[in-house]
Structure formats: C-alpha cells, structure tokens
Amino acid sequence: MSERRDPPRWRRRISTTLALIRANPTGRLALRVILGVLGAVVVAVGVMLIPLPGPGWLIVIAGLGIWAVEFHWAKRLLGFTRRHVHGWANWVKRQSLAVRFVIGSVGMLFVGAVALLSIKLSLDIDVIGEVLHYFATH
Template sequence: MSNHERADRGERSTPPPDGAGSGTTVRDAPGREPRRGRVRITLDLLRANPTGRVVLKITVAVLGALVVAVGLALIPLPGPGWLIVIAGLAIWAVEFIWARRLLEFTRRNVRGWTKWVGRQSIPVRALLGTVGLAFVAAVVWASLKYSFGIDVVQRALAYLATH
C-alpha cells in the first residue's frame, strides 16, 4: 500500500527510531486529520518525482544552511543563537539522515542537561546561572571590543571616575 493510500485511510507511516527498514503504520483517530499528514503527503509527492526530489534536496539544503548561518552569527550575542541553529538542523533533518541523527543526539543531550540541572539544589542552579550570565557578558564585551572597537568596561570606569 502506498503512502498516499495510507493517508487517504487516515493512517500514517512512522519510521523506526534508527532510520533503518520500513516504518509501521499507525491508525489515527477517526474523523481527525492525520498528524502532519499534509506536509508528509506533499513531501512524498515531491520525492516521487526525480526533479521534485532534487529541487526538494536543494531547497532544504539552502534554507537549512541560511538558518544555521544566521544562528551561528547570533551565538556570541545574547539571544536565541543556538535555538536558531537547532531550527536550521531541523530543516535539514527533513531531507538528510545525518541531520536527523544529529538533531536527535542534540535533543537527547539537552533533555539530559535540563533534567540534571532540575535535580540540583537552588545554590547550584544559581551558580550555573551566574556562570552562564558571566559567559554571555564576556562574549558581548569581547564582541564589542574586537568587532567595533568599543571597550564597554573602560568607558564605564571612565564614567564612574568623572561622576
């Protein structure tokens, strides 16, 4: 049975966790749109055509690269740099198995880190937060000083000395 026939019957194909072999078919609740069904059907239609497959790979590769590049540029700045890099990785994971595996590895380790931090006492969490804040402040200071020639610390000390 093809993916299109499964989608018409309200079923979806789920790949196994290791990415090998064929997926199992899971029946969705009657009367409901299959989860991510339209996107999956669209991707299957594109992959069914050799030209569509190439266009999809190129589009996913370029879009993912742009998002990852923006995320990498934003990492030294305060904000969601790593989150944007992970979003670019998720875009790549639509079409590339290596990106899917790397994304799963990242998710697993972020979950582990989050659970570990959640088990720690309040003083340890405060220390981790302070170290993280100091790291971000140092990155911002270094970015401003070496990219724009603005030494924020020196200016702050000069201001305090004159006022």
C-alpha cells in the first residue's frame, strides 16, 4: 500500500479560505456567483477557441475546473473527463509507432479542416481557393 501524503501548504490555505467564506451565507452565495461567472467566461472563451488550432479544449477544461470548486456536477464531469483523457492517452502510448503516426496525422488533418472551415465561415476567406488562384497566376 502506498501512504498518502499531506496536501501542500498552498492547497491547505485555499481549503481553509474557502471554508471560511462558505461559513457565512453571504460569502457562500458570493463565492458561488463569482466562481459561476468566472467559470462561464473561461468556458465561453475556450468554446470560441475550439475551432482554431490551439488550447481551446484545455481552456474549456480549466473553466470546468473553476466550476468544480463549487459545483458538484462540474466536479463529477471533470473527473469523467480526466479518466477518459488518461485512458485515451494510455491507449495511444501502447500502440505502435505507425498507429500513433496515423492517429497524429488524422488529428492534424481534422484540426486543419476545422481551421479552414472556421476561416471560411467567420472571415469569408476561401484559403484553398486563394492558394490555387495564386499558383494559377504565378
């Protein structure tokens, strides 16, 4: 059996501070509202960034982590997400180099297609058409 370590000092301080805030009904309500709004803003920014190459999903998960401080449903959803992401990562690690290459290639093609579609729909720029037109005229 592995022995459990005490949480780090910063985590104990945060837990103590949150417990003090929650001890007061007004503080409890204010904490729920502040964390609810902050989590919603972070999740909204993450959702807007999902179609673009970058950390969109990571930002959504960070917003879920903010909500998980105060909301039980978010804590359960965050645990579910962590389990499945870790399971997927462990499965990919066990695959051969060829399979990992295919998974990475498909992922990059998907992100590229989403990025091109996002640029087309949001900026009305046909990147592929522009590139083909450039090569046809030069």
